[in-house]
Amino acid sequence: MDINSAPLEEAGVADIQAALLTGRATAEQLVAEFLRRIDRIDRSGPALNAMVTLNPHAQQRAEQLDASFRATNRPVGPLHGVPMVIKDCLETTDMPTTFGSEIFADYWASADATVVAKLHEAGAIILGKTTLPDWATSWFSYSSVSGTTRNPYDLRRDPGGSSSGTGAAIAAGYATVGLGTDCGGSIRLPSSFCNLVGVRSTPGIISRKGCNPLVGAQDTIGPMARSVQDAALVFTVLAGYDPDDPLTYAYSVARAPRSYLTGLTPDALRGSRIGVLRSAFGSDDDAGTAPVNQVITAALAELTAGGATLIEVTIDDLSGWISRTSMYTIRSRYDIDRFLETRPNAPMTSVEEIIRSGRYHKKLDLLEALAAGPSDPRQDLSYHAAYQARAEFTQLVVNQMATHSLDALVYPTCQVPPPTHEETDSGVWNTLNFPTNTVISSQTWMPAITVPAGLTDAGLPVGLEILARPYDEPTMFRIAYGFEQITGHRVSPDSTQPN
Numbered sequence: 001m002d003i004n005s006a007p008l009e010e011a012g013v014a015d016i017q018a019a020l021l022t023g024r025a026t027a028e029q030l031v032a033e034f035l036r037r038i039d040r041i042d043r044s045g046p047a048l049n050a051m052v053t054l055n056p057h058a059q060q061r062a063e064q065l066d067a068s069f070r071a072t073n074r075p076v077g078p079l080h081g082v083p084m085v086i087k088d089c090l091e092t093t094d095m096p097t098t099f100g101s102e103i104f105a106d107y108w109a110s111a112d113a114t115v116v117a118k119l120h121e122a123g124a125i126i127l128g129k130t131t132l133p134d135w136a137t138s139w140f141s142y143s144s145v146s147g148t149t150r151n152p153y154d155l156r157r158d159p160g161g162s163s164s165g166t167g168a169a170i171a172a173g174y175a176t177v178g179l180g181t182d183c184g185g186s187i188r189l190p191s192s193f194c195n196l197v198g199v200r201s202t203p204g205i206i207s208r209k210g211c212n213p214l215v216g217a218q219d220t221i222g223p224m225a226r227s228v229q230d231a232a233l234v235f236t237v238l239a240g241y242d243p244d245d246p247l248t249y250a251y252s253v254a255r256a257p258r259s260y261l262t263g264l265t266p267d268a269l270r271g272s273r274i275g276v277l278r279s280a281f282g283s284d285d286d287a288g289t290a291p292v293n294q295v296i297t298a299a300l301a302e303l304t305a306g307g308a309t310l311i312e313v314t315i316d317d318l319s320g321w322i323s324r325t326s327m328y329t330i331r332s333r334y335d336i337d338r339f340l341e342t343r344p345n346a347p348m349t350s351v352e353e354i355i356r357s358g359r360y361h362k363k364l365d366l367l368e369a370l371a372a373g374p375s376d377p378r379q380d381l382s383y384h385a386a387y388q389a390r391a392e393f394t395q396l397v398v399n400q401m402a403t404h405s406l407d408a409l410v411y412p413t414c415q416v417p418p419p420t421h422e423e424t425d426s427g428v429w430n431t432l433n434f435p436t437n438t439v440i441s442s443q444t445w446m447p448a449i450t451v452p453a454g455l456t457d458a459g460l461p462v463g464l465e466i467l468a469r470p471y472d473e474p475t476m477f478r479i480a481y482g483f484e485q486i487t488g489h490r491v492s493p494d495s496t497q498p499n
Helices: 013-021 027-043 058-072 114-122 164-171 188-193 228-238 246-253 290-305 318-324 328-341 351-357 365-371 381-403 421-426 438-444 473-487
Strands: 051-054 083-087 125-130 177-182 197-200 220-225 273-277 309-313 408-412 448-455 461-467
Touching: 013 027, 013 228, 027 051, 027 058, 027 083, 027 125, 051 164, 058 125, 083 114, 083 164, 114 125, 114 228, 125 164, 164 177, 164 188, 164 220, 177 188, 177 197, 177 228, 188 197, 188 438, 188 448, 188 461, 197 228, 197 438, 197 473, 220 228, 228 448, 228 473, 290 309, 290 408, 290 448, 290 461, 290 473, 318 381, 318 438, 328 351, 328 365, 328 381, 351 365, 381 408, 381 438, 408 473, 438 448, 438 461, 448 473, 461 473
Parallel strands: 083 125, 083 177, 273 309, 273 408
Antiparallel strands: 051 125, 177 220, 197 220, 197 448, 408 461, 448 461
16 A cells, blocks of 8 residues: 555655545555554564554554544544554553563553553554563563564664664554653664664653653653654654653743644754764774764764754763763662552562562563662662762753754764674673663753664664753754755665565
């Protein structure tokens, strides 16, 4: 099925809705076509293994939306009839929520996550839930429920974590757009590795109610899409204050626009001042990082061609700042335990119990490290030191931007291309040594977006990360859209094309 002369699997939200509202397609037809595609690619053929659960009510939901449109001639909302997939750590009442853990394979939530409720209200159709490592504790796709997920651009490689399944699924055209979660980079890393746009907000712009925490104060939820426009539209639907999530006080602080689409103009780069954070680049002499540097160097030239002024910026001891502000091993155990204690039907109620059971993927070194953390970080001096260092790190980065009158900073989303499963299996890379730059945004609590920057000579996707000031998501979207409009680096993976 083609939508506006484009294959369905590459169609954007506007294309989908134009087809629905003009009668060239029905939501029921779209759902059926996407489900056939998932069956052909996820379960057989390339066997990406990106889906945990398919929604048994998706067709019924499509029929209801079609009936509503026939009766009123109006869409239900801004995502009317748009097929989506969501990460399986977002609680749903119509499907189980596993959190990537075999222990929770039969866990059913008593209420939908706030973001899920907002998608329903906006008219979206959730086709199913996607893979992730147990409790979102890895840069890679290891899961006790689903095993490993494959990257559609190279089936020998990992799609990145922890929103592994959403990254692979949207890249492969299982749905129009998807949701992931991002604590340290779990939206942006798989988006970079799967040639997608991935968005991390300032914490609290989008409610986290109904999502398992990792580091409560820096957890976020956001869209993963094939275009900046689609990401901004879904972001607009999700953003807002939620009395069930006190961190969403940030939404009112942000003075958020009614729509994050308003700044998306084709010449958005003209007159912008962008800092190139050289401290976040790997070495040109390193065989692992050189291919990424080559792609990003070309992307910087494209920024300049689009009218941006680039300024070289360095942050001394960047790796030290990242180390000093990391809170996983001193905070995550506490936050996950508090979350589980509020779920009366949870089969286990603590990280310690999960580790003691042995029922988790044994490649999850970070999950094991969490269990050794303090039961109450508030009584641990290292937690307070990390918290203070985070404030100083943010101050340092924002002051760099102010000193040079910058709108944003840019750098490679990750210093290396997607790793092979052989590399991750053998321990060449693990969660604690992987050179992802996504932690810069996460540990300064600043918003960031990754956009496709091009492919390496080996055909592997590389992402350009754009970092904005806290609460300045409009500038982040504006620059990302301007870059996307002059480059068009999004291409379909060969592995998902018909033979």
